[in-house]
Amino acid sequence: MSRTNFDQLLQAGCHFGHLRRKWNPAMAPYIFMERNGIHIIDLNKTVAKVDEAAEALKEIAKTGKKILFVATKKQAKDAVAEKAASINMPYVNERWAGGMLTNFPTIRKAVKKMTNIDKLLNDGTFSNLSKRELLQISRQRAKLEKNLGSIADLTRLPSALFVVDVMKEHIAVKEANRLGIPVFGIVDTNSDPKNIDYVIPANDDAKDSVEAILSAVCGAIAEGLEERKAEKADDKAAAEQKDQPKKKAARKDEAE
Template identity: 70%
Template sequence: MEKVEVKELLEAGVHFGHLTRKWNPNMAPYIYMERNGIHIINLYKTAAKISESAEALHKIAASGKKILFVATKKQAKDIVAEKAGAVNQPYITERWPGGMLTNFVTIRKAVKKMASIDRMKKDGTFNSLSKKERLQVDRQRAKLEKNLGSISDMTRLPGALFVVDIMREHIAIKEAQKLNIPIFAMVDTNSDPREVDYLIPSNDDASKSVDKILSIVTSAIADGLNERKAERTEKDAKVAVPKAEAKPESVKAVAPVSEEEE
């Protein structure tokens, strides 16, 4: 796992918090000082928290569970889509669909609907519809794709949630809390860190800061996925070897016995 450099966090502007009057007192332990009416985050504490989060995410990825990324704010959505997509993890960057976790069965039905429209297009059923019906189906498919396309491979509830801006994504946070899904998050000085299980005290408003943090955590996820792949390959190899050796031995063992009996 890559070492978190405080200098790099500083260059990415991770240390800039919110205006002091907008602060949440529960973030006090992570605030270094106040400058020009803005709280400055203690980057040494941020670096330690990133390492802690990265290690936990590495383990979750290695266990085969998915990590759902949530960021609907303008500065973060494209970065999250790119970084989460690169490590094959689901993400929500449009509006959070209410009940996404607490009513997962319904969400899965919508995803299946999307798959059935795709099948219609492949097998030619789609072409037999009237022009108006085709237009309606296309619109429905586009809407589903926009809201749920990035989670179409998520067949079960995620092993964890990674959130950028917990105040904005409070509905997602509440749903994860209800289901005891671990929450990882970039938490700014205006938010309550008690809402999440793994917090990363950081500037959640600047795209450079979001990019930096996301790069580190998705790199840890990628390591976890590679570890899982390597373990499975090793397991498959061990299973394959005895099978190949077993046959000749059993044949040799059986042959002499049957000859003596005759």
């Protein structure tokens, strides 16, 4: 069953590309036609690509690995934060810090610094500081929270990157490519799909378009997480059933 359909994507405005003069020729295979100087994306191909990406993301989630969502543009940042948080996945929607992937240990140190500040604030260590010093620490904590709070639970490199607007987030894409991390991306007609492993051709400027695609892929990820949970429960039940004869034997020995 398809994750989405032509009519849903059409209603969300996923078919609107950029002006012809801004197009990237590498996106030609995904363009249906030109209308009033604007390229129209072939939504039949978008449906197929959404399904392909969704199934791949589902399999990643099923193994218990993390998928990092990236969208810092105004139209997409709130949608990404909401959808990623709903499936307990990390996301970046403020500013991509250079080296977030390629210099991951340093980023983890910054996250730990934020945690340490919280600990020291709560245990009273900072109680003797002046108001000015406390204000400086609070501002530092707020800055760290804004930029890194959404990846606080990311203790190791993600297994995949999902990017909205691959041209704007080119640094994130470049870092993922360098580390061999697969990139899933909503790619508009002005972008280069060359370095994207799973291309989803669609309008990356409209909020409704981004939400429609995020809903489809996050739904698949949620399914993967549920299947993983069910498999763990089955394994636990099987292990307990296997141990029952041993437990009975042990109780019998104790009784004797």
